[in-house]
Amino acid sequence: MVPTNPMEKSSLFPSGTFLFLLLVLLNVSASVAAPTPESVYTSFLECLTNYTKAQDQVSNIVFAQTNASFSSVLQAYIRNARFNTTSTPKPLLVVTPSEDPHVQGAVICAKSIGIQLKIRSGGHDYEGISYVSDQPFIILDMFHFRNITVDVENEVAVVQAGATLGEVYYRIWEKSKVHGFPAGVCPTVGVGGHLSGGGYGNMLRKHGLSVDHVVDAKIVDVKGRILDKESMGEDLFWAIRGGGGASFGVILSYTVKLIPVPEVVTVFRIAKSLDQNESATELVLQWQQVAPHTDHRLFMRLLLQPVSSKVVKGQRTIRATVMALFLGGADEVVTLMGKEFPALGLSKENCTELSWIDSVLWWSNFDNTTKPDALLDRDLNSASFLKRKSDYVQNPISKKGLEGIWEKMIELGKTGFVFNPYGGKMSEVSSDATPFPHRAGNLFKIQYSVNWDDPGVELEKNFTSQAKMLYSYMTPFVSSDPRSAFLNYRDLDIGTNSFGKNSYEEGAVYGVKYFNDNFKRLVKIKTEVDPENFFRNEQSIPIHPGPDTGAIKSGAGKLLHLTLYWSVMVKVGWLFILELFI
Structure with missing residues (x-):
């Protein structure tokens, strides 16, 4: 029976209860308000x-x-x-x-x-x-963290995370003309991200990855403590040498072992195209057979680009360019290539002998009059529009396969490839020595590359779609189960972890591609050192699922939890309030 006297209804809900509900609602509302x-x-x-x-x-x-x-x-x-x-x-x-x-x-x-x-x-x-x-x-x-201390006597350098690779190379060169460090060819790349993701450059076949030469590190953990190799322990030290430092803390510095470089090195660049009676296809076929297996001192990067034909106006063709660094003299590499790679047609006239620091400038596309201090230029506010993806190739691509790839590249319009050969030292280091797993068994790594100059949603959609379509076309030619990817070539297309969640399942989608079997160990370490998942991003290492872990402990999780609680309390509160006046 519904009471007709309003006072009878109100007696079921004392004023104290009503005020309490209002206070709860107001308190929860304040606690979950979007931060300004x-x-x-x-x-x-x-x-x-x-x-x-x-x-x-x-x-x-x-x-x-x-x-x-x-x-x-x-x-x-x-x-x-x-x-x-x-x-x-x-x-x-x-x-x-x-x-x-x-x-x-x-x-x-x-x-x-x-x-x-x-x-x-x-x-x-x-x-x-x-x-x-x-x-x-x-x-x-971290750009103020750029101090670099080079100790030539002990052949080490302490490098803060905000230093650039160009600054590292320059500071080493200041102290020694016969020492270097194996890292990337782009001088404005920051050390923190480069090394924590693995780090590689044009000496990887002789000396391996950057992280293979990290002997100590300093990191701020989730508790705000500064830890070095000894205090962080073996597992965390392992994780931040290729597993992505931002999943585990804030890298302050790395201590790296310097490597010897000869007084004279040799560089060369040779390009061939499909439309000039120059067998670019034959060049690529031979490159696959030679580049991963030749002398460890030789690194030959292969660039493949769709370009306008110089022979037939209005048509597109494929240009294949070999860029190389040889840790030795020109005569030796010319003789070597004559025996192993005749399709390249290398002569001494194609070669330039340089000091190692000048070869760094050459690879950075500076002209031959540039002084080493150009490496100190951080080149700020100079970004272009770009999209990158990655793959690993474990079996040579056939002539028929290459010809199909050329057709697809020309059809799409602009997306090109960078092939980086492995072998050498890369095949000698165990796949679990660091989180970076892509060692023996890989012939080369592919970078899919497309750049454009003008802003616009439609332009971006067009060019990123090109990269995705070429990536899809390459499926039969690359690694599988998993289809591997390189962490430092970040690619959100291969999977993301939703914000506010700690989904092991979502994390495993991209995590296994980046880290293969090492992913499970990374998750275990992450769960131990950052159980509340504070250090997170769209592709960070997740924590183990379980009753005592998850995003509910993180700031985002608390906000999500309170938001859900707020929505429930609002509904319940309004039901109580409505009941008062029914």
Whole structure:
């Protein structure tokens, strides 16, 4: 029976209960309100000031969106123009630490207010995940961490995470003309991301990966502690040498072992095209047989590009270009190629003998009059639009297969390949020595590459679709079960982990492609060192699923949990309120 006296109904719900519900609703509402840039700035700055005890200094390294320098600091290290548009999500803050306590405090304070922390060293991650997110986030930009200490006597260098590869090469050259370091050919790449993802360059067949020469490291963990190799333990030290440092903490520095380089090295570049009676197809067939198996001192990168024909106006053709570094003299490599790679047609006139540091400049496309100090130029605000993908090839591609690939490349229009040969030292290191698993059994790695100059949604869709279609076409020619990929060639197409979740299943989709059998060990280490999944991004290492782990402990998880709780409480609360007046 429905009561007719309103007082009878209200007696079932005392005023105290009603007030309590309102207070709960108001409290939950306040706790889950979307963070504003102003509130985050105030909370973060107060926390960081209390931690570092240096208010004036801290205020100079934290850039709110209202700061006049915010945009210039944010954009300086954006290396892919796809993520430098007005619609690109912006961080609530950019923090630019210059001392270890700044980094420690940033980790502690971001965690305390439940905001995602993105870590950027050079900004060359192809998908921009170090400086873009669909959720509220802070960027910890390490570009001030650029100190490099070279100890030639002990053949080591301590390199901070925000240093660039060009700076590393230059500082080594300052101290020694017969030492170097095996890392990438792009001088503006940041050390932190490059080494934590594996790192490779044109000496990998002789000396392996960058991480194969890391002998110590310093990292800030989720508790804000600074750990070195000894204090972090064997597992974590293993993980941050190829497993992606941003999944486990903030890399402060790596200590690396220098490698010997000869006083004279040789470089050459030879190009052939399909339309000039030059057998580019034969060149590529022989390259597959020679490049992964020849003298370990020789690295021959192969570039394959669809270009306008110089023979038939209006038609497209394929150009094959071999770029090489030989750790020795020209006479020796010419003789070697004459025996092993006659399709290349190498002569001494094609070769240039240089010092190792000058070869670094040559590979960076500087002219032969450029001085080594050009490597110190960080070339800020110079991003083009680009998309990259990767694959591994374990069996040579046949002539028929190559001819089909040429047709597809010409049909699509612009996407090209970079083939990087393996073998040599890469086949001698165990696949589980570091998280980077792509060692013996791989002939070469493919990078899919497309660049464009103008902004626009349709242009981006067109060019990224080209790369995806060529990637799909290549399926029969590349590795499978899993179809492997290289972490430093970030590619969100191969899988992502939804924000606010710790999905082991989602993480395994891309994780197994990047790390093969090493993925499980990485997950185990991640679960031990960061059980609340604070250090996360769209392709970070997930934690083990279980009742005591998951995103519910992370700031994002708490926000998600409170949001769900809020929605339930609102419904329940309104039902109570409606009941009062029915």
